[in-house]
Amino acid sequence: MKQALHNYKEKIKGNKWAPAFNAIHTFLYTPNEVTQKGTHVKAVDDLKRTMNTVILSLVPCLLFGIFNAGYQHYSAINGFPESFSLFEHFINWENFILGITTVLPLLIVSYGVGLAVEFVFAVIKGHEVEEGYLVTGMLVPLIVPIDTPLWMLAIAVIFGVVIGKEVFGGTGMNILNPALTIRAFLFFAYPTWMSGDKVWVHDAVNGVTKANSTDAISGETVLGYLAQNRTDEYAYSLSDMFYGFIPGSVGETSAFLILLGGLFLIFAKIGSWRIMLSGVLGALAMGLIFNAVVDFGWIGSYSKFYSLMAFDYWKHLIVGGLAFGIVFMATDPVTAAQTNRGKWIYGFLIGFISVMIRVFNPGYPEGVFLAILLMNVFAPTIDHYVVQANVKRRMKRASLAQANSNFNTQNA
Amino acid sequence: MSKDIRIKKGLSISLKGEAEMRTESAKESQTFKVRLDDFHGLTPKLIHKENAQVSKGEPLFFDKNNEEILFVSPVSGTVAEIERGARRRVLNISIKADGKNNCVDHKAFDFSGKNAEDVKQHLLKSGCWPYIKQRPYDVIARPDQNPKAVFISAFNSGPLQPNLEYILKGNEDKIQAAIDALNILTPGKVHVSVPNKEGSVFEAIKNIDLHAVSGPHPAGLVGTQIGQIDPINKGEVVWTIGAQDLLIIGELLLTGKYNPERIVAVTGSSINEPMYVRTTYGASLENTIESCGLKEGNHRLINGDVLTGYTSEMDGAIGFYTTQITAIPEGDDYEFFGWNKPVFDKISSTRAFTFSWLTPKKKYDLTTNTNGEHRAFVVTGSYEKVFPLDIYPMQLLKACMVKDLDEMEQLGLYEVAPEDFALTEFICISKQPHQQIIREGLDLLLKEIG
Numbered sequence: 001m002k003q004a005l006h007n008y009k010e011k012i013k014g015n016k017w018a019p020a021f022n023a024i025h026t027f028l029y030t031p032n033e034v035t036q037k038g039t040h041v042k043a044v045d046d047l048k049r050t051m052n053t054v055i056l057s058l059v060p061c062l063l064f065g066i067f068n069a070g071y072q073h074y075s076a077i078n079g080f081p082e083s084f085s086l087f088e089h090f091i092n093w094e095n096f097i098l099g100i101t102t103v104l105p106l107l108i109v110s111y112g113v114g115l116a117v118e119f120v121f122a123v124i125k126g127h128e129v130e131e132g133y134l135v136t137g138m139l140v141p142l143i144v145p146i147d148t149p150l151w152m153l154a155i156a157v158i159f160g161v162v163i164g165k166e167v168f169g170g171t172g173m174n175i176l177n178p179a180l181t182i183r184a185f186l187f188f189a190y191p192t193w194m195s196g197d198k199v200w201v202h203d204a205v206n207g208v209t210k211a212n213s214t215d216a217i218s219g220e221t222v223l224g225y226l227a228q229n230r231t232d233e234y235a236y237s238l239s240d241m242f243y244g245f246i247p248g249s250v251g252e253t254s255a256f257l258i259l260l261g262g263l264f265l266i267f268a269k270i271g272s273w274r275i276m277l278s279g280v281l282g283a284l285a286m287g288l289i290f291n292a293v294v295d296f297g298w299i300g301s302y303s304k305f306y307s308l309m310a311f312d313y314w315k316h317l318i319v320g321g322l323a324f325g326i327v328f329m330a331t332d333p334v335t336a337a338q339t340n341r342g343k344w345i346y347g348f349l350i351g352f353i354s355v356m357i358r359v360f361n362p363g364y365p366e367g368v369f370l371a372i373l374l375m376n377v378f379a380p381t382i383d384h385y386v387v388q389a390n391v392k393r394r395m396k397r398a399s400l401a402q403a404n405s406n407f408n409t410q411n412a
Numbered sequence: 413m414s415k416d417i418r419i420k421k422g423l424s425i426s427l428k429g430e431a432e433m434r435t436e437s438a439k440e441s442q443t444f445k446v447r448l449d450d451f452h453g454l455t456p457k458l459i460h461k462e463n464a465q466v467s468k469g470e471p472l473f474f475d476k477n478n479e480e481i482l483f484v485s486p487v488s489g490t491v492a493e494i495e496r497g498a499r500r501r502v503l504n505i506s507i508k509a510d511g512k513n514n515c516v517d518h519k520a521f522d523f524s525g526k527n528a529e530d531v532k533q534h535l536l537k538s539g540c541w542p543y544i545k546q547r548p549y550d551v552i553a554r555p556d557q558n559p560k561a562v563f564i565s566a567f568n569s570g571p572l573q574p575n576l577e578y579i580l581k582g583n584e585d586k587i588q589a590a591i592d593a594l595n596i597l598t599p600g601k602v603h604v605s606v607p608n609k610e611g612s613v614f615e616a617i618k619n620i621d622l623h624a625v626s627g628p629h630p631a632g633l634v635g636t637q638i639g640q641i642d643p644i645n646k647g648e649v650v651w652t653i654g655a656q657d658l659l660i661i662g663e664l665l666l667t668g669k670y671n672p673e674r675i676v677a678v679t680g681s682s683i684n685e686p687m688y689v690r691t692t693y694g695a696s697l698e699n700t701i702e703s704c705g706l707k708e709g710n711h712r713l714i715n716g717d718v719l720t721g722y723t724s725e726m727d728g729a730i731g732f733y734t735t736q737i738t739a740i741p742e743g744d745d746y747e748f749f750g751w752n753k754p755v756f757d758k759i760s761s762t763r764a765f766t767f768s769w770l771t772p773k774k775k776y777d778l779t780t781n782t783n784g785e786h787r788a789f790v791v792t793g794s795y796e797k798v799f800p801l802d803i804y805p806m807q808l809l810k811a812c813m814v815k816d817l818d819e820m821e822q823l824g825l826y827e828v829a830p831e832d833f834a835l836t837e838f839i840c841i842s843k844q845p846h847q848q849i850i851r852e853g854l855d856l857l858l859k860e861i862g
Contacts, residue, residue: 030750044758046784048751053764172788398645
């Protein structure tokens, strides 16, 4: 097999389709390439391994999302269980089958369409297929509502990969996070499918009714209730929110698993702890400011912002997509700030602005993807000022040395 | 004023095949080779034609741009072959030894009353000048410049690099002579860095600033030390010399004869008995490593260490600056699912199912496989962990790639040499050729600004 593939690779070298074959070949075997110029040995890490590590850190969120799809659906129809048991009510075949039949198609469309676009571009431009989409393809199904029509997803993926990435030159060159570009496209092109109380639970859009009732099922997110000042109506406990037994985009609900994934990425030295930590700090800071506004009585309970502002500052981290965004999207190294100091500023502003948008844009009470896209645009500016500080320091050192040598020659 | 320097950022690459602390003499070589690529940026003008008789220390060629800088023969004999490459560029000059050891005698250098110009002339005509390199640009020093300081690293932190204390021991007189000459050449100081001041050969040397350096590689690189001791500013020049080259310069000053003999460490996992070998500049590699023995199979022979050396064949020769020969297995094989399975036998800068962080003391047997393909820069922040200079490495590399001269200057290209980027190249996830990028950037800057 190894030899046969090698022979075929040599045979089609220079051929237009070679990049497509090589992409599959390098997936099976690390190439036989040896170092030419420069260092004669190289560390084992490559882009594939890096991307693979991120994908693995997302797997728990994906699995949870599959079960949660079923759990939310059946709970909406039959009512939430009185006393929740993880294995009885959550990890069971019923939930799994429903989840896998709704989530797996999203995953397949995301990867299939996205990689197809990548292959086409690689063949047209004659470069190798780069691994960037491997993570994007995994992120996309996790950040969309469960019932997103597949054709919509396909169009959004094509848009995101072409406009978000390939027009800039492919992996490593893009300004905006491709997964969020896809999410933003869906959000602005098909807003009714991306927000409201009907999209977060499977079949709610189809008007399926509750058991023993003619009421249609719905699934409002925690943020949705808050945005409408219906704080008393949701019945999710703190642990529901933390562990993720709440409606939301497929993979974003479990703050617990996101935390584990984030810790794993930090441990593996793949994800930037600076961005994650400063993102959390930024969100807490903005949350505290809003809490203070409420505490000082500057805003009355009649205000449409009241419930979101009064929401305990730290709870922002366990509802909505904030945690997922900070851990898996903000840390995309290509679109984030690239200097260590820049990462602190970048992460902090993402957390800060996310909570701000969340509160002030109650129509669509999720701000994290807009905040990250906004900061993607500003990341090069942040880096510029950080690097300029280094440049200035160097210039200052030079002029100081110059002054010293003038002083010495005068005194000599 | 001496300074103790502790480097925190870096990565020591420990490989199998460290040289044993014993020295054998290499078998006498019949043919010597002078490789012109050893001298970066040189435009050579040959003095002799084929079949000409040369003595040891007699000029073979000079630099067209700096005609004072002479390059001399390492042996007495006949010019056997002038090997040329594309566009008739001279690659190698082979000299067949005649065994007579005729040597040009420059007379012992009498220091009394000598100024910088005298020292320069003595080093230039004897062929010792090219041992002195300069920064910026990491090329042979220009004789018409005044360096603000001279830096010598007597600390090797790189993979399998020779133990300098072992090599330099007992040569205090030569070192002192070379240091005295350097002190005349620079109005500034001569800085020497060692791993331990106590017991170092440099403890007894006068007129130097002795610094103790510790930490992982690249603590031993002279660039790292310059950055800590006295960074280069725009418009300034510093000179650097390899510690072992001091012996050749010292011997010339004391005896008047050019004797490019040196001890090289023959190292690497493909060598049967790694040890130190006494040999000469230009001597054949085959003879040099004969007593150490190369293993059977497909191996790569490297003139230098695995991070900065260049590939040589068996018929190659010891380079002008070579202090080490390394042999490691070629890695021209496919590895099934090499990108996702857990890895224990290769070095990694992450913990992404790579486990070298568990065994920091383990010695590795690395091959020349790239472990992945060349990609655009994606990951950020990893270079900074192994790069101790006050420079943004990725930003500087990108400035060099887009040939933005202003930015290259502003970001500190003046301060670095390609070797400073060897470690970032080693860990680079995108497998970018950092040293080459920096080299081309330096060449461009030299050409455009000078």
